[in-house]
Amino acid sequence: xxxxxxxxxxxxxxxxxxxxxxxxxxxxxxxxxxxxxxxxxxxxxxxxxxxxxxxxxxxxxxxxxxxxxxxxxxxxxxxxxxxxxxxxxxxxxxxxxxxxxxxxxxxxxxxxxxxxxxxxxxxxxxxxxxxxxxxxxxxxxxxxxxxxxxxxxxxxxxxxxxxxxxxxxxxxxxxxxxxxxxxxxxxxxxxxxxxxxxxxxxxxxxxxxxxxxxxxxxxxxxxxxxxxxxxxxxxxxxxxxxxxxxxxxxxxxxxxxxxxxxxxxxxxxxxxxxxxxxxxxxxxxxxxxxxxxxxxxxxxxxxxxxxxxxxxxxxxxxxxxxxxxxxxxxxxxxxxxxxxxxxxxxxxxxxxxxxxxxxxxxxxxxxxxxxxxxxxxxxxxxxxxxxxxxxxxxxxxxxxxxxxxxxxxxxxxxxxxxxxxxxxxxxxxxxxxxxxxxxxxxxxxxxxxxxxxxxxx
Numbered sequence: 001x002x003x004x005x006x007x008x009x010x011x012x013x014x015x016x017x018x019x020x021x022x023x024x025x026x027x028x029x030x031x032x033x034x035x036x037x038x039x040x041x042x043x044x045x046x047x048x049x050x051x052x053x054x055x056x057x058x059x060x061x062x063x064x065x066x067x068x069x070x071x072x073x074x075x076x077x078x079x080x081x082x083x084x085x086x087x088x089x090x091x092x093x094x095x096x097x098x099x100x101x102x103x104x105x106x107x108x109x110x111x112x113x114x115x116x117x118x119x120x121x122x123x124x125x126x127x128x129x130x131x132x133x134x135x136x137x138x139x140x141x142x143x144x145x146x147x148x149x150x151x152x153x154x155x156x157x158x159x160x161x162x163x164x165x166x167x168x169x170x171x172x173x174x175x176x177x178x179x180x181x182x183x184x185x186x187x188x189x190x191x192x193x194x195x196x197x198x199x200x201x202x203x204x205x206x207x208x209x210x211x212x213x214x215x216x217x218x219x220x221x222x223x224x225x226x227x228x229x230x231x232x233x234x235x236x237x238x239x240x241x242x243x244x245x246x247x248x249x250x251x252x253x254x255x256x257x258x259x260x261x262x263x264x265x266x267x268x269x270x271x272x273x274x275x276x277x278x279x280x281x282x283x284x285x286x287x288x289x290x291x292x293x294x295x296x297x298x299x300x301x302x303x304x305x306x307x308x309x310x311x312x313x314x315x316x317x318x319x320x321x322x323x324x325x326x327x328x329x330x331x332x333x334x335x336x337x338x339x340x341x342x343x344x345x346x347x348x349x350x351x352x353x354x355x356x357x358x359x360x361x362x363x364x365x366x367x368x369x370x371x372x373x374x375x376x377x378x379x380x381x382x383x384x385x386x387x388x389x390x391x392x393x394x395x396x397x398x399x400x401x402x403x404x405x406x407x408x409x410x411x412x413x414x415x416x417x418x419x420x421x422x423x424x425x426x427x428x429x430x431x432x433x434x435x436x437x438x439x440x441x442x443x444x445x446x447x448x449x450x451x452x453x454x455x456x457x
Contacts (some may be wrong), residue, residue, distance in 0.1 A: 073147035078310035080242040085232035089224040104221035153206035173202035275325040279371040286340035293332035374428030
């Protein structure tokens with residue numbers, strides 16, 4: 001994705017008053033667009049539904065159904081496994097100057113996502129919503145499938161030179177969802193179909209931008225999924241990281257002490273859902289910084305280092321570029337922690353008023369505070385993982401992701417059993433542990449980079 005980094009640096013060179021705001025605005029949408037915009041749209045649609053119909057339960061049911069669809073489509077079943085191997089495969093094609101194979105691989109990834117997802121989720125949703133209408137089940141299955149397409153498309157679209165079009169695609173599509181829910185959202189079935197149609201519009205726009213960017217003489221390729229080509233360590237890393245990011249939510253949803261049934265067999269947690277939602281919204285500035293520093297600064301130094309290695313640069317030059325990478329990593333993590341820390345302080349000071357406006361008991365303020373710290377640590381952990389992926393340290397990244405999943409699950413269960421005063425500590429402590437370990441791992445990898453680059457090839 002160094003291409004988008006180049007485009008972002010070009011905006012900064014314009015040296016205008018709003019250049020920095022534009023850069024971080026684009027970075028925020030490109031890095032967080034799918035899930036942040038989706039969540040905001042879900043909340044807005046819920047409020048519109050409540051204003052139009054005065055039915056709290058219908059608005060809440062819609063939000064829960066779509067949240068599960070996002071969790072299943074974007075993380076747990078399909079794209080959690082495909083995302084990283086597909087991204088690596090595309091990067092390999094670009095490096096080998098075989099860009100004419102990217103578009104067929106993209107269509108192959110879509111076919112696999114839908115081919116694997118449809119037979120899995122259809123019986124699952126029939127079982128979960130056995131008391132709902134066929135129209136409702138069709139709408140939920142269709143929404144799941146189009147979300148799979150959106151997430152896979154976002155992998156490629158975020159790296160295109162048409163980044164402006166990507167940003168507008170999200171804005172137009174989710175604005176259409178909000179407006180459509182106001183005029184046509186007179187039932188939960190209609191709300192789901194409005195959400196489906198809005199995401200279909202987004203999917204078509206993203207696909208159009210991708211097709212416009214890559215030429216190909218063939219339509220479909222699925223060879224990146226063959227055993228000899230598929231990066232299983234990346235697949236496991238992607239799956240377990242996303243499981244780790246969701247496992248605390250599922251535990252709170254289905255634990256007898258914290259969860260309750262909302263619709264069909266889907267549960268939610270009044271205690272946990274709103275604080276974690278606010279905590280995730282607060283990390284948008286940190287995500288923007290992470291995206292820009294990684295795709296602009298680090299990618300540039302990374303390219304210089306390996307270009308010097310391949311072209312026979314001097315040892316002093318190679319070590320200099322390695323030191324530049326280390327400096328960028330230090331600066332990026334320091335900036336993320338500092339800026340996000342300031343945002344968190346502002347959130348802590350304003351949280352009592354926000355809770356009062358939203359009608360949330362002040363009792364949950366402590367949970368918000370600890371979850372916000374956990375979200376900050378999650379950004380920092382993501383930054384380290386991204387750097388390890390750049391350095392092709394797939395196995396160590398995989399074990400870090402597995403550790404995140406296991407520790408978050410075990411510590412979340414422990415925190416619930418310890419009582420309400422410890423809610424949220426499982427998520428945050430697990431991230432603190434894996435982040436500290438990942439920092440030690442990254443330091444060792446950077447110290448050994450020259451040796452491993454030359455001696456272990």
